[in-house]
Amino acid sequence: MSKSKKATIKDIANVLNISPAAVSKALHNDSRISEKTKKAVRQVAKNLNYQPNHLASALRIGKSHLVGLIVPRTNSNFFSSVIQNIEEVLNKEGYNIIITQSNESYKKECDNIDTLLFTQVDGIIASMANETVDLDYYEKIKSKGIPLILFDRGENDLNVDYIGINDYDSSHMIVEHLVNQGCKRIAHIGGFKHTRIYNNRIRGYIDALKKHNLPLDDELLLESNLTTLDGRAKMHQLLHLENRPDAVYVAGDYAALGALQVLNEQQIKMPEDIALVGFGDEPFTSMVTPSITSINQHSAEIGKRAALTFLEHAKKDTITQTLNKQILDAELVVRESSARKK
Amino acid sequence: MSKSKKATIKDIANVLNISPAAVSKALHNDSRISEKTKKAVRQVAKNLNYQPNHLASALRIGKSHLVGLIVPRTNSNFFSSVIQNIEEVLNKEGYNIIITQSNESYKKECDNIDTLLFTQVDGIIASMANETVDLDYYEKIKSKGIPLILFDRGENDLNVDYIGINDYDSSHMIVEHLVNQGCKRIAHIGGFKHTRIYNNRIRGYIDALKKHNLPLDDELLLESNLTTLDGRAKMHQLLHLENRPDAVYVAGDYAALGALQVLNEQQIKMPEDIALVGFGDEPFTSMVTPSITSINQHSAEIGKRAALTFLEHAKKDTITQTLNKQILDAELVVRESSARKK
DSSP, X not given: OOOOOOOOHHHHHHHHTSOXXXXXXXXXXXXXXXXXXXXXXXXXXXHTTOOOOHHHHHHHHOOOOEEEEEESOSSSHHHXXXXXXXXXXXXXXXXXXXXXXXXXXXXXXXXXXXXXXXXXXXXXEEOOOTTOOOOHHHHHHHXXXXXXXXXXXXXXXXXXXXXXXXXXXXXXXXXXXXHHTTOOSEEEEEOOTTSHHHHHHHHHHHHHHHHTTOOOOGGGEEEOOOOHHHHHHHHHHHHTSSSOOSEEEESSHHHHHHHHHHHHHTTOOTTTTOEEEOSSOOGGGGTSXXXXXXXXXXXXXXXXXXXXXXXXXXXXXSOOOOOOEEEEOOEEEOOTTTOOOO | OOOXXXXXXXXXXXXXXXXXXXXXXXXXXXXXSOHHHHHHHHHHHHHTTOOOOHHHHHHHHOOOOEEEEXXXXXXXXXXXXXXXXXXXXXXXXXXXXXXXXXXXXXXXXHHHHHHHHHTTOSEEEXXXXXXXXXXXXXXHHHHTTOOEXXXXXXXXXGOOEEEEEOHHHHHHHHHHHHHHTTOOSEEEEEOOTTSHHHHHHHHHHHHHHHHTTOOOOGGGEEEOOOOHHHHHHHHHHHHXXXXXXXXXXXXXXXXXXXXXXXXXXXXXXXXXXXXXXXXSOOGGGGTSSSOOBEEEOOHHHHHHHHHHHHHHHHHSSSOOOOOOEEEEOOEEEOOXXXXXXX
């Protein structure tokens, strides 16, 4: 099959010996064109396999009915569940979504923003890469005058709509739970401090220790990229301490899985020797042995709210960037890895 | 912030009192324009926050350097690994990818094709929804003259490039393995017969039974949508048979997980009472108890080959749709759920 030349309005006009403007009017069912001509135009268009250029038409009317998504990755249950729920709400309203992933790279995220702006999306819903510190590229979206909605990993400084859970309070819930199980030396494998959600979890951890009169020990607070591999490395680091922790709270389930693997390999008993808590309630937390206590982040609700927030903006003609932060309460799901008291 | 009106080439021309054509030439660094004018144009463009319309430029030159992906879903390790590998290869060559998911819906898949064609992608790499039987929409891509590459779930009838594993042989490997473990009544929870890959697995299962002189029993061959929920339902159905199977080969890991849950709940021992085999080698197969024997589909290799096949087409000016089927040998990963002989 050789690449076929696309039929244009001009081609149809030539066949019928009428003006391209008349063809265009006929195709748009303009009342100034006779029914007979319209019928002829449609027939020739069909014969020539003419396909209207929706893109050119989007450029004219300025609406693509596309919403762009940027996520760190799609293969986490949290992000794929958020995507699923955004999609369900937006599809019903006639929007299609296109997904891009940053793979936690800032450069990739910038490319994704360019790609989405290029495809003329009507709005962007995003969760930031671990690496992202510079917000200039996000300002670019705002300057285009299309709605930007952040979820989970966002930044106060951008002053846009945001939907997430209460990370600070979640840390309090976890520490309180561990204290109730009799734990006294609680370590935290946290995310990057520059990312707001992880910073909030770290602050919550520190304040909760104070509240329960537990000393804060610097060697028990580690910064991690929260991959399974790094969860393993950080767990090894904690086990090499002279004064080992009796509980480890990991800021992400994938890193908690790495920690669990190391504890199982070294036959350290959970929850008796070390109690383990993750974050995110990924499905595997209930599949592994022992099952991992974790925080449910209400991904479905976050996805729905992100979509509804976009729709609200889309209805208005001007974007009133009234700062709208929707913070949901998270839920602690207690499982075998931390339940000392049954 | 009110939606700012976009500055155009005409606006720049008005400010400088020169023609729009001159502005356009200046912005494209045309040698017919003086350096002084170019500098002035750039300054005014900056002051007005002028942003060139890449989309209009893509329409002109007919290349977006975007590749569109259509997958049934992103939250399976197989598909996300294929995506990851396509992305790695294409990013290096200056292409960005946009992802759409069909959620196994044919209607959604058609919408995705429209969306991707709308965004002027230079090519589409796709794996079909469970529901898809009608191929007209895929013909639409071919008629646009851009490369279409299918992987995993494809159709012979479309006559386009395809990359996948040898499903027929995989079934032979599984049945042979189960026979070697002493199994004599092997059931198959298969996918939809109309999907080629599942049909090949079913054919392989039937032929392998014949080869090993095992009788084919209709009540042991079930058709499923292969979700975890349906895996549970089909396992219940098999357990209600008067003459139960001693082995179950499930055509997908998520459904195999459902089957495993039911067997664990009913305290039926794996592999002693029933040996279980899945398909896809999802990471959870090694996390659950017992770990599940499964087929590794070489997702990384499939992703790389799909990307390279696209690049080959992109280099040529005409699409020579020489039928190019790349079929990889799969690999059986034996785990606890089926290993009777250690």
